[in-house]
Amino acid sequence: MNPSSLSPPGPSRRALLGAFAGAGALAAVGAAGCAAPSTGGAGRTRLRYWHLFGGGDGVNMAAMLDAFRAEHPDIHLEDATLEWGAPYYTKLGMAGAGGRAPEVAVLHMARLTGFAPGRLLNPFDLDLLAEHGVTPADFPENLWTRGAVEGRQYAVPLDTHPIVLYYNTDICERAGLLDGEGRIRPIEGREAFTEAIRAAGEVTGQPGLVIETLGADTVGPWRVFSTFYAQAGGTLLSADGSEITIDEPKMLDVLTYLRMLADEGLIVPRVDYQGTVGVFSAGETGLFLNGEWEVSTFTNTGLPFSMARVPNVFGSGAAQADCHSFVLPNQDGRGGATNEAAHAFVAWMLRNSVDWASGGHVPAYLPTLDEPDYLAMRPQSEYRGVIDEVALDPPAWFAGSASSMWLELGAVFSGVLIGTRTPRDAVDEARSRLEDLLQTPNPFGESA
Template identity: 40%
Template structure:
């Protein structure tokens, strides 16, 4: 039944860290208050800069920031390349607020990074300009270079408003030594495939029997609305569920599939398969120390587990409720609105983004799946392990339903966590928590977008 009313870890690692070695690029780390926006925007004022000086805002720090810096250094070493001045801001709502204010105030940077799921919230307000596909084509990037699902997410209301650099899905990690001891590895060295809820439970219990903690699966949810939503969305989509968020209407969903999904997730944190009360940190630690057989999380944990020396591999979460699904978002490039953009500088932005896409094999090292499909066909990507083992997630990506309040780090995720955490803790019935969440979303649907 379709319903339209309540009656019917972990976050990506964008915490700012100190780092050096950025050469010609200037780095501004995390302006705190919105009052600092005027100074930030002044750095990107078109009148103060040459046409070959690109102002680039993004929220990539830590290892991602270092990798982006290396890629930009490579671009700036090219003949005819522009100079790129980076401004790195803190991850989350403050970044998106500053970006919106800069666009509305006529002080926008030339290019910025946004999560793809946040773009629909900016498009109606005219805060983003369109990309020129013909101009990208001059630099060797065309529509057919992107998988269909990613291309669809790049086009909003018929306009090409973002260019995806990657997708970063919610996937399954598994300890290969524990899996081997449990007899769950095939002759190819990969986890044995399963095709039903019952087979998967037996597999996870077998992993748990060989794991020091006794848990076949680690998943952190306490205090983490985003990770709760990633898990729910993955399995709800597997089961065939859909969600629509019509402006001025009510949330549309399938109640019977909601209940099925919630009950299945509860079966994975029942004290037998997995711990009944993990937060992001304890789940990560349990797997990182070799304590559990498997872990559900974002691909961005890959570097951490490699550094810890964990023997692991990765795959798409098995589609035991239906077809496989991989909840995801994408780091995407956008053109914050400028009333009179410098044509030469905008051409340089297209050139820069084309370079980054065509050299995103380096970006894949952090775990992200490149959105530029030719990279996935590169022999070098096949040699990238375990990244190439979950590359098929690109065929099963699921993004947040479009609305001005959805996307990475959004209120949508926060509200889901607030209302569903007691469901996972078995303090309230599934529909009690779900209906409270739906009521909050219906309230947001009745409000105009602040953008």
């Protein structure tokens, strides 16, 4: 995975659990979010853009920004890459609260609810976006509507980054799992998935599947659980994010299945995030469940692999995901040339998102999905159909990438995979932790 853009390993994220403010963060924002003139010299419009992309994503983003600059000599684009996770969102929130934020920023869509739209964020001018060739009809309805609050559009999706199935083509061919075109055969149901894992393991003499099971900041177990629970039709919270709606039989069913995989030695035991990448890179296992952002890692190693949607194990093709989206952080008196430049920038990035897709993310801008350059991009285009079945986090301030919910529930489900919790205990503990999160006030308050 691209550690800087999605879920970096290491203890810092847990230490920052729930952190949205602090003297150090405020000082950083004071320096980075200072009010700026609307021009960047020689009559050019100054446009400031904050994002959190590092690694391969950072390289792709830098190339896109250079291309934008070349095509827009009248705009002086200044970009800043900030530290992924809680530090980024702390700085972005404090900048918006002070009304002295950058013109454009990146936000994980599932975190929108916690960002007090209307107070920390300004809405997009849809007419202005349309002038630059981008309209609501250009996006999957579920992703577009998730960016709206009380009828106003506060987030415009750039992509969706779902969990997918990586597979070693050499191992899977020997296991009889590939079709005549070298793609993994359709897998439907838990028995078929279990047998596919077993077949891959028989080729290597080791567990056939690797997933993250432990670590200082374990979110892999959350991603896998969330995928299968969504496939079963389960929910955690009500549509407004105010009440717990856990379906205990479905949750227990999913967790029992995951525990069975561990107990029968079908998954690699006790492995953290970086360990999973290493195991699959070394050709030690045939199957790997993880986010699509590791495509560059395996491509660069020359590993014989491909990617597919997560199989329908529990009743649908749903896959846990989040979306990188563009937002307009709150500025006092937003408008004029800088605001128009911000809309032009967002529209250009979307219309050119085929370049962004090389890092594995599925473009949210639907016209890109039909571009020949994207369709020729393998394996990145192989799982594009998931865009209609992505399972975003429930709308709550404590949900979304790098969120309290990921860390809290990830730790609970990790216990199931490594044998320190029973599935029944995990259901009870997950409910208890969700209750605590619901009772914790949003550090940024409610929307205006």
